[in-house]
Amino acid sequence: MEQSLHKNLLESDKAVIAPLYGKPDVDFVEGRGCYLFDAAGKAYLDFCAGIAVNALGHQNEGIVNAIAEQSRKFMHLSNLYPNYPQIALGKKLLEVTKFDKVFFCNSGTEANEGCIKFARKYFDRKGEKNRQKIVTFVNSFHGRTFAALSATGQPSIREGFGDMPGDFVHVPWNDTAALCKEVDENTCAIMLESLAAEGGVMTLSKEMVDTVNRLKEKFGCLVIVDEVQAGMGRLGTFLGAEKYGLHADLVSLAKALGGGLPLGAVLLRQFIADELKPGDHGTTFGGNPVACAAGLSVVNQITAPGFLEKVNERSVQLKTGLQKMANKFSFLGEVRGDGLILGLSILAEKSVGDLIVAARDAGLLVLSAKGNVMRLLPPLNVSREECDEALKKLEKAFEEIG
Ligand SMILES: *Cc1c(COP(=O)(O)O)cnc(C)c1O
Numbered sequence: 513m514e515q516s517l518h519k520n521l522l523e524s525d526k527a528v529i530a531p532l533y534g535k536p537d538v539d540f541v542e543g544r545g546c547y548l549f550d551a552a553g554k555a556y557l558d559f560c561a562g563i564a565v566n567a568l569g570h571q572n573e574g575i576v577n578a579i580a581e582q583s584r585k586f587m588h589l590s591n592l593y594p595n596y597p598q599i600a601l602g603k604k605l606l607e608v609t610k611f612d613k614v615f616f617c618n619s620g621t622e623a624n625e626g627c628i629k630f631a632r633k634y635f636d637r638k639g640e641k642n643r644q645k646i647v648t649f650v651n652s653f654h655g656r657t658f659a660a661l662s663a664t665g666q667p668s669i670r671e672g673f674g675d676m677p678g679d680f681v682h683v684p685w686n687d688t689a690a691l692c693k694e695v696d697e698n699t700c701a702i703m704l705e706s707l708a709a710e711g712g713v714m715t716l717s718k719e720m721v722d723t724v725n726r727l728k729e730k731f732g733c734l735v736i737v738d739e740v741q742a743g744m745g746r747l748g749t750f751l752g753a754e755k756y757g758l759h760a761d762l763v764s765l766a767k768a769l770g771g772g773l774p775l776g777a778v779l780l781r782q783f784i785a786d787e788l789k790p791g792d793h794g795t796t797f798g799g800n801p802v803a804c805a806a807g808l809s810v811v812n813q814i815t816a817p818g819f820l821e822k823v824n825e826r827s828v829q830l831k832t833g834l835q836k837m838a839n840k841f842s843f844l845g846e847v848r849g850d851g852l853i854l855g856l857s858i859l860a861e862k863s864v865g866d867l868i869v870a871a872r873d874a875g876l877l878v879l880s881a882k883g884n885v886m887r888l889l890p891p892l893n894v895s896r897e898e899c900d901e902a903l904k905k906l907e908k909a910f911e912e913i914g
Pocket of ligand 1: 618622624653654655656705710738739740741742766767
């Protein structure tokens with residue numbers, strides 16, 4: 513059975529899986545560290561990392577052992593009972609981030625739903641029922657469930673799904689004047705990514721950070737920071753909010769958190785947690801003990817001494833290499849991003865789709881972001897040699913499409 517499905521994996525996929533992705537004809541059979549291997553034995557340097565999920569690469573020993581160990585005890589209890597793996601991971605997350613409480617869920621979109629619900633419930637309990645408006649950004653990405661989709665500033669992915677949850681408005685990224693116009697005493701929250709990854713690898717301006725903090729101070733609204741992609745050490749600090757000085761009240765995490773298993777989290781300040789009661793929100797699978805055990809290994813490794821310094825070193829190395837390439841090839845635009853979310857804009861005459869194919873042929877997996885931008889999301893423990901290799905392969909891919 514498996515043999516016959518492998519013969520033409522892509523055709524089998526098309527026959528069985530709902531057609532929501534355009535997938536290439538590749539057949540990965542194993543991952544090791546920063547590499548994936550296909551059925552023919554070809555190695556691919558994985559600078560996609562499962563969309564920033566495999567932050568410690570494939571077959572990470574600590575994660576594999578944590579999963580094996582916890583799965584032999586119990587796989588699932590539900591949130592009807594306290595369980596040690598959740599508490600251990602929660603405690604570690606709170607120590608590292610200086611937040612006060614955590615709520616576990618299964619994914620990024622759920623973490624953002626949690627943030628939105630907690631923010632609205634907070635003001636409801638405080639008797640400020642008119643505080644519902646949430647201000648987010650054009651080209652943001654917060655997930656695919658209804659409220660997170662309503663928060664997402666990309667009309668094209670909302671189209672055809674009927675009415676969206678109301679009271680979400682979108683202002684252009686880094687447009688402080690537009691932001692000031694939308695925020696007042698009826699604003700529930702300003703919601704933003706610490707780095708807009710899918711939306712085009714766009715960093716926050718200092719002025720934006722200052723404006724968000726000032727508006728929060730002035731009007732008493734909450735600040736929700738979506739760190740689903742940019743958090744967990746990817747920007748060289750554990751949270752992006754910490755790096756840029758954003759005064760976050762609620763933070764969403766997911767992607768890298770579960771070490772490859774589905775896990776999301778909301779970090780809360782105590783004053784918000786104080787307004788929540790049993791029954792306000794919930795989840796059957798959220799904070800699954802096996803996923804939390806994996807997560808504890810992830811957070812321990814990312815916060816180990818010296819780890820994040822390496823992330824910053826690799827960031828400088830890759831940025832420098834990308835800039836050289838941008839200078840060499842006329843169809844390349846600006847180098848963007850921070851930490852290990854890096855982007856390179858590709859000018860109109862070439863398409864990022866063609867580049868992705870050429871890079872894959874050269875043995876390097878990369879992805880795109882909005883606006884014809886190539887995006888790199890290598891594992892955080894990528895080595896200097898692997899980054900050099902990736903840059904060589906990229907150069908080959910640029911020559912191929914150029
Ligand atoms: C991926 C992503 C999400 C959605 O996460 P899912 O796990 O796919 O639901 C939300 N916000 C950001 C910034 C993301 O990158």
